[in-house]
Every structure is written in C-alpha cells, then in structure tokens.
Amino acid sequence: MLCALGASVCFGTATVLQAMAARVAGESGTDSGAAGAATLLLRALRQWRYLAGLALDGVGFLLQIAALRSLPIYAVGAALAASLAVTAVVASWLIHVRLSRVEWGAVAVVCVGLAMLGLASGTEGDRTGSLGLKYAMLGISVVVLLLGLVGGRLPDRGRALALGLGAGFGFGVVEVAVRLIEDLDPGSLLSNxxxxxxxxxxxxxxxxxxxxxxxxSVTTATAGLVIGETIGPALVGVIWLGDRTREGLTWLAVLGFAVAVAGALALARFGEAPGTETESDSDSASASAGPPQG
Structure with missing residues (x-):
C-alpha cells in the first residue's frame, strides 16, 4: 500500500511541476500549430521542473508495478485516482490555486476512503489469468488505440467523456496486464x-x-478517466484473478473504494493542473457546489 500511495504522490506532484514548467516555457513565445507545440515542448524540456516531473512519473510507474504485484487491483486503482488529491494540495501550495471548501473536503474524503481500503485489502489474487484473458486485454488495447487515432473526429457532444473513458480503459489494461505477466524472462515476455x-x-x-x-473539458475527461481506470480493472481482479479482502471486511473495502473514487471525481478539474488562475476564477470555484469545468 505504501508503494501505491507513493505512486500517487509521484504522479500528482509531477503534474504540478510539469504545469509550472509549461507555463514558464509558454511565456517565451506565442507560436501556434504543430511547430509551436514542438517548440513549447523543447522549451519545457529545458526547465528543471519539467525534467523533475518526468523523473517522478518514472518512479511512480515503478512503484505502481510493485504495488500491483502484491495488492489487489482495486486498491491500487483507487490509490492512483487519489493522485488528483495530491495535485490539488500541491497546486494550492506551489502555484497558489485556491481550493473551495468542497474541494478541501474532497481531499479529506479521498484520504478516508484510502484508509478504509488499507484496512480491508487482502493480498493479490493467486490466479495467473487465462490465455483468453491475456488476448482480451490485447484486444481492448487495440480498440483503445483505434479510438485514439479517430478521437479528434468524434462529435463535440460527449467527446471529452468518451476520450477520457477510453484513456481510463487503456490505463486499466496496463494495471491488469502487469498482473498477467508472470515471468520476466525475455523469451516469455515476447510470447506473452x-x-x-x-x-x-x-x-x-x-x-x-x-x-x-x-x-x-478537463473535468469531464478526467472524470471519465477515473471511472475507466478503477471500476473495470477492479472487477477483472475480483472475478478473474481472485483478488479478495480481509476476512469479514468486504463491506469496508467496497465502501472505501466508492468513497475514494467519489472524492477523486470531485477533484476532476485537477486532471490538468492550471498554470494560472484569475481572481474571478477562484471566486467562482469557491462559490460553486462542485468543481468547475476545465
């Protein structure tokens, strides 16, 4: 669980550092189009914050793999969704993004949900997964790739949610695939x-x-991402890979999972940490009943 929480901290902090670097890089030029995007990336790569963010992403991925090798997928998925709470807290500290009371409450809700999961989670399931499940994951990943290739042509209505869900399914495939790789021998890896x-x-x-x-919308896309990368993989882990909870604590695990994911959804606007926030934006966020649209 410490590895899962460590991955969440790494991913959440990396998002803010990369947003800060992108903001500084953007101040150096106003080019548009593909050439402008490439130039912006090159400028960002010269920023130590951006490089630190990439390093944290790498460490977070390794911690995620370690967590998935010893914890049920549902616990790791909820912890990774909690990176939005980390982003919110770090953004309020480093780039002075003002959080509403509702959003601070959502951060607390995520922490409570993760605490419940930590108490209730058992060890990872003992099933290795059938060959059919492995090919099913490969098939889903190809469908997600095809959706990515045509994503820009989808109708405006519902596009952000569809793309966010697709991204969530893709990251969910990664979570499940880690569990389906039993042998790290090069020959076995290439044939798996x-x-x-x-x-x-x-x-x-x-x-x-x-x-x-x-x-x-950043909020809509991130909400789809959270749903896609948590619920589906959790069900696969329980149904096909044998993930279980501690004796008699299934109810606590289900409640903790639901609470943690609900809190993350309330923080969905932090799917892309803002580089700046105007006073009026902050006042609007504080007055709203939920997170503003990105």
Missing amino acids: PATYALLVGGGAALLLLTTALQRG
Missing part, C-alpha cells in the same frame, strides 16, 4: 500477449488523454 497489451494500452491511453485535454 499481456506484454503487448501493456505497451499498446499505455501508449493509446496517453494519446487519448492528450487529445481529450486539448479538445474538451
């Missing part, structure tokens, strides 16, 4: 469909998430 599912699913998820954040 789960290896390709992990690579294709992860790459497609990043493509979909980038498209969703560029062409739609």
Whole structure:
C-alpha cells in the first residue's frame, strides 16, 4: 500500500511541476500549430521542473508495478485516482490555486476512503489469468488505440467523456496486464500477449488523454478517466484473478473504494493542473457546489 500511495504522490506532484514548467516555457513565445507545440515542448524540456516531473512519473510507474504485484487491483486503482488529491494540495501550495471548501473536503474524503481500503485489502489474487484473458486485454488495447487515432473526429457532444473513458480503459489494461505477466524472462515476455497489451494500452491511453485535454473539458475527461481506470480493472481482479479482502471486511473495502473514487471525481478539474488562475476564477470555484469545468 505504501508503494501505491507513493505512486500517487509521484504522479500528482509531477503534474504540478510539469504545469509550472509549461507555463514558464509558454511565456517565451506565442507560436501556434504543430511547430509551436514542438517548440513549447523543447522549451519545457529545458526547465528543471519539467525534467523533475518526468523523473517522478518514472518512479511512480515503478512503484505502481510493485504495488500491483502484491495488492489487489482495486486498491491500487483507487490509490492512483487519489493522485488528483495530491495535485490539488500541491497546486494550492506551489502555484497558489485556491481550493473551495468542497474541494478541501474532497481531499479529506479521498484520504478516508484510502484508509478504509488499507484496512480491508487482502493480498493479490493467486490466479495467473487465462490465455483468453491475456488476448482480451490485447484486444481492448487495440480498440483503445483505434479510438485514439479517430478521437479528434468524434462529435463535440460527449467527446471529452468518451476520450477520457477510453484513456481510463487503456490505463486499466496496463494495471491488469502487469498482473498477467508472470515471468520476466525475455523469451516469455515476447510470447506473452499481456506484454503487448501493456505497451499498446499505455501508449493509446496517453494519446487519448492528450487529445481529450486539448479538445474538451478537463473535468469531464478526467472524470471519465477515473471511472475507466478503477471500476473495470477492479472487477477483472475480483472475478478473474481472485483478488479478495480481509476476512469479514468486504463491506469496508467496497465502501472505501466508492468513497475514494467519489472524492477523486470531485477533484476532476485537477486532471490538468492550471498554470494560472484569475481572481474571478477562484471566486467562482469557491462559490460553486462542485468543481468547475476545465
């Protein structure tokens, strides 16, 4: 569980550092189009914050793998969704994003939900997964990739949610695929469909998430992402891989999972940490009953 929480801290902090670096890089030029985007990335890569964010992403991924090898998928998925709470807290500290009382409450709710999961989670399931499940994960990853390739052509209505859900499914494939890789021998890796599912699913998820954040509501896309990467993989872990809870604490695990995911959804606007926030935006966020649209 410490590895899962560590991954959440790494991912959440990396988001803010990369947003800060992108803001500084954007102040150096106003180019538009693909050339402008490439130039912005090159400028960002010269910022120590951006490089630190990439390093934290790498450490977070390794911690995620370690967690998935010893914890049920539902616990790891909820912990990763909690990275939104980390982003919110770090953003309020480093770039002075004002959180409403509702959002501070959501941060507390996420912490309570994770505490429940920590108490109720058992060890990972003892099933290795059938060959059919491995090919199913590969098939889902290909579908997610195809959705990423045509994502920009989807109708405006519901596009952000569809792309966010697709990205969530892609990251969910990665979570399940890690559990389906039993042997790290090069020969076994190359012959295991789960290896390709992990690579294709992860790459497609990043493509979909980038498209969703560029062409739609950050809040809607991130909400879809949280739902897609938590619920589906959790069900696969319980039904096909034998994930269980501690004796008599199934109710606590279900409640903790629901509470943690609900809190993360309330913080969905932090799916892309804002670089700046105007006073009027902050006042609007504080007055609203829920998170504002990105």
